[in-house]
Amino acid sequence: MLSERDPQPESPQSGSTGRIVISVDAMGGDRGPAAVVAGMADSASKNPAIEFIVHGPEPELAQLVAKRSELSGRCAIRHAEGVVTMDDKPGQVMRNGSGTSMWSAIESVRNHEATVAVSCGNTGALMALSVIRLRKLPGVNRPAIACLWPSRNPGGFNLMLDVGADIKADAPDLLQYALMGASYARNGLGIERPRIGLLNVGTEEHKGRAELKAAQDLIAAATETGNFDYVGFVEGSDLPSTRVDVIVTDGFTGNIALKTGEGTARLVGEFLREEFNATLLSRFAALLALGPLKRLRKRIDPRRQNGGVFLGLNGTIVKSHGSADATGVSAAIKLAFRLAESGFQDRLAARVASAALAGQDAAQPLEQNRASE
Amino acid sequence: MLSERDPQPESPQSGSTGRIVISVDAMGGDRGPAAVVAGMADSASKNPAIEFIVHGPEPELAQLVAKRSELSGRCAIRHAEGVVTMDDKPGQVMRNGSGTSMWSAIESVRNHEATVAVSCGNTGALMALSVIRLRKLPGVNRPAIACLWPSRNPGGFNLMLDVGADIKADAPDLLQYALMGASYARNGLGIERPRIGLLNVGTEEHKGRAELKAAQDLIAAATETGNFDYVGFVEGSDLPSTRVDVIVTDGFTGNIALKTGEGTARLVGEFLREEFNATLLSRFAALLALGPLKRLRKRIDPRRQNGGVFLGLNGTIVKSHGSADATGVSAAIKLAFRLAESGFQDRLAARVASAALAGQDAAQPLEQNRASE
Structure with missing residues (x-):
């Protein structure tokens, strides 16, 4: 234990x-x-x-x-x-x-x-x-870049990784992302037992690519070692969701999602500015609405959640x-x-190392269980 | 010709x-x-x-x-x-x-x-x-789902496919998506010669997965057959961009991007509502700002761009x-x-069929060129 x-x-x-x-x-x-x-x-x-x-x-x-x-x-x-x-x-x-x-x-x-x-x-x-x-840290195959994402959770942010360190990730890589992301969420965001979700095209068990199903099994088996909860598959619409704290994905998908989200927020901001500039009355309304508009800008300002963290x-x-x-x-x-x-760096290293050990220990009986089913 | x-x-x-x-x-x-x-x-x-x-x-x-x-x-x-x-x-x-x-x-x-x-x-x-x-239409390997995306282009929309018909696509599939997307943009959006972009993690030539580089070559060679322009790699932030009319990607990535964009727009809308409800003054401002806020809601309302189209x-x-x-x-x-x-359906079928023919014709000399380099 x-x-x-x-x-x-x-x-x-x-x-x-x-x-x-x-x-x-x-x-x-x-x-x-x-x-x-x-x-x-x-x-x-x-x-x-x-x-x-x-x-x-x-x-x-x-x-x-x-x-x-x-x-x-x-x-x-x-x-x-x-x-x-x-x-x-x-x-x-x-x-x-x-x-x-x-x-x-x-x-x-x-x-x-x-x-x-x-x-x-x-x-x-x-x-x-x-x-x-x-x-690389002992036990880490692919390092990852983690970014913060505005969310409805009390802390105001969810965490997503990888957002572009590597263009691919297989199941063991995704497990390491889960471990590293949980450690970051605990030490950087103060979330005692982070909830991990795996990004997919649907939340049903049977959906998505084969490596995601394999990764799901690995991550679900590592919740005690990693001190996190696993909530299952999450979708693109769940990135700001209260269902999850850490979203795990490969660096290709994560990078597309990150830039799509940033681009969409910028587009909505531009549309908002255009509409408030459209007529004399709306320009007057914008003056009165300065407070809420400024607070909104602050909440979705990418500068305030600035910083991708290299992990691993x-x-x-x-x-x-x-x-x-x-x-x-x-x-x-x-x-x-x-x-x-x-002291995040040392905590992360210890966590990854202990998970690698636990994985070695667990591999044997797991295989035997499967064979005897 | x-x-x-x-x-x-x-x-x-x-x-x-x-x-x-x-x-x-x-x-x-x-x-x-x-x-x-x-x-x-x-x-x-x-x-x-x-x-x-x-x-x-x-x-x-x-x-x-x-x-x-x-x-x-x-x-x-x-x-x-x-x-x-x-x-x-x-x-x-x-x-x-x-x-x-x-x-x-x-x-x-x-x-x-x-x-x-x-x-x-x-x-x-x-x-x-x-x-x-x-x-499936003759010559089509994977059908695709195309969706509209709010954009800064004059028509107000860009087109993206595949957003979830299949979880993968190889280079020839991505070429077919380009042909089908161009035909949809011409007949559904009235864009005479659509500009096609291939979704990737960067716009530089050397970036991304191997199948994307192969797809880039196929699409760039098909601009005359397909009656479109090819603008190169585009990023997630380019989905609403004026650089491009049709964004081509595999159904896994496209589905994540679509749901991420929808989720982000919804989040910004919620934040906006919260900020306007925060104080008495901001609630008064919201009354005056009813016009611009309503027009904004209309522009980003997913119901108004409702409809994924199954192509192929x-x-x-x-x-x-x-x-x-x-x-x-x-x-x-x-x-x-x-x-x-x-008459979109017949136009699309004819376009895909002629591209398949052109592809067969072109395959021979292309290989010879490569061999003689």
């Missing part, structure tokens, strides 16, 4: 004053280093327990950091000349990326100066570099939207801090 | 007074036959050129139809005792479904009494029955939402009428 609680983690990496250190790639985002440093300053002013190592061209960063009094004494600069652009191919970056700010930001996690790294750069390159520099590596990486502004970067840093503070 | 225009179709099936006949399954929807007959009456009052054959238990239908003066003399009743429920498995319905209203509704298309059939029933059963009774069979079937009310049923009937009127 495994413990119901995650094991106690080692304490996260602390800076000179006992603060938690976050490694930040200042380059590679669409808005350049000024937006990133502004986001760091924003976070520092709200959170006295945070400290940074920021990576990029020293002269430029020194100037930007000097302008922000909030960062004074709380931000080390690591010089890196090179920048990974959005057009660079992951393969190229793996071969030639060692002088880049992205590489350097990951390096700070690798050598235990920081617990979590944040980057707005090229997702494919960031994942590729993270895998070769941090290596020896270290945690938070991928911010490429187009993130200071608000977006600050949201990603907040998420990185929460994960670092909770 | 193939003609740029679709061939002239045979004229659609006409009723006793030269009207276009639509076959309607009155049963199997969540709201029962009253909602379906109300939708028919609604359509009849708006469209003098429409006539119906309605299928279900005669006594019940006779009573409902008699109450609607709009349907007087324009609606034949075909008695069918059985009802396919939402829980029936497609396999069961294929074996035992011959006495059901769904079977009977398809039969009217099969024996050329009607051009298009409309049903609110169980999608899986409707597709299974349609395939065994109508048979010897006959056209429109699947209405199971929960459709009179407005939803009427929208599905309107779509069915437009497709019947345009």
Whole structure:
């Protein structure tokens, strides 16, 4: 019998004053280093327990950091000349990326100066570099990217993974996603016993692809090991649902769902703006409705749930939207801090390792049971 | 060289007074036959050129139809005792479904009494029955379900297929979806030369699954045969985009995207309602904003784009939402009428057949070219 609680983690990496250190790639985002440093300053002013190592061209960063009094004494600069652009191919970056700010930001996690790294750069390159520099956790075959999704649940968010680390996943991969997603939900969202659902085209048992039926059996058998509940198949319409906390799917499907959801929310927002601009009366109504419209915008603003988390590596990486502004970067840093503070990385590693062990133990009797049926 | 225009179709099936006949399954929807007959009456009052054959238990239908003066003399009743429920498995319905209203509704298309059939029933059963009774068009391997998607394009809609006829599709299937989708867009949406995009996790050439790269080559080579333009890979966020008119994908991915989009639009609508109900002032603002909010609701109302169209069979079937009310049923009937009127079915069949021929012709030199490279 495994413990119901995650094991106690080692304490996260602390800076000179006992603060938690976050490694930040200042380059590679669409808005350049000024937006990133502004986001760091924003976070520092709200959170006295945070400290940074920021990576990029020293002269430029020194100037930007000097302008922000909030960062004074709380931000080390690591010089890196090179920048990974959005057009660079992951393969190229793996071969030639060692002088880049992205590489350097990951390096700070690798050598235990920081617990979590944040980057707005090229997702494919960031994942590729993270895998070769941090290596996969023992027992993990495919790392995954997890994202938050606005939901009707009390916390306001559900979790979905994989949203694009890999274009495929077989049944054992989907089981690992369930374990990693449950651990993230527990440590990042504070959900004691997360409810896991498997994304499919219908909720009936007989529906969907063969690997989903196999994954369903594996996940249903791992609820005690993983300390989660399994709610069965869920559909696209369930992503914001109160039936489920963590939605498990392959990275192709998850990426399409994520972008479809974002695109739909943006479309509805545009339609709303058009309708309120349509007539003089409706423009007047919009003035009176400023409050509710502003609160709505906040609830569906992708910047406020900014940050895909790379799971399954020896270290945690938070991928911010490429187009993130200071608000977006600050949201990603907040998420990185929460994960670092909770000791998430060590808890996740322990959970995956114990599940791998339990899987080995369970495999034998399970097969015998089947054979004797 | 193939003609740029679709061939002239045979004229659609006409009723006793030269009207276009639509076959309607009155049963199997969540709201029962009253909602379906109300939708028919609604359509009849708006469209003098429409006539119906309605299928279900005669006594019940006779009573409902008699109450609607709009349907007087324009609606034949075909008695069918059985009802396919939402829980029936497609396999069961294929074996035992011959006495059901769904079977009977398809039969009217099969024996050329009607051009298009409309049903609110169980999608899986409707597709299974349609395939065994109508048979696939020559040259079609997998039939598909196409749905409309609110978009920023002038017509207000993009088209996506497959959204759930089959859980997989290989490259030649995706090519057929492109051909069928282009034909639907031309005849159903009036887009002379539709722009086709292939749904993927990125727009770069090197991204995505192997079958998508193969499908891309096939579709790009068929633009003249199919009378469409190919715009390349599109992402989930492009579903409402002006870059594209028809989005091609496999039925698993398409179904997830469709339900994710619907679910997101519903969530934003709920958030909006909550925010306008939050305070006294915001409730007052909502009163003034009634006009714009109502127009927004109309633009994203799934009932108004109601109707998945089954493509690739010897006959056209429109699947209405199971929960459709009179407005939803009427929208599905309107779509069915437009497709019947345009002679869509014959145009589609001719297009698929000519593409199959062109494909056979092209296969030989293409292989030789590759070998000589």
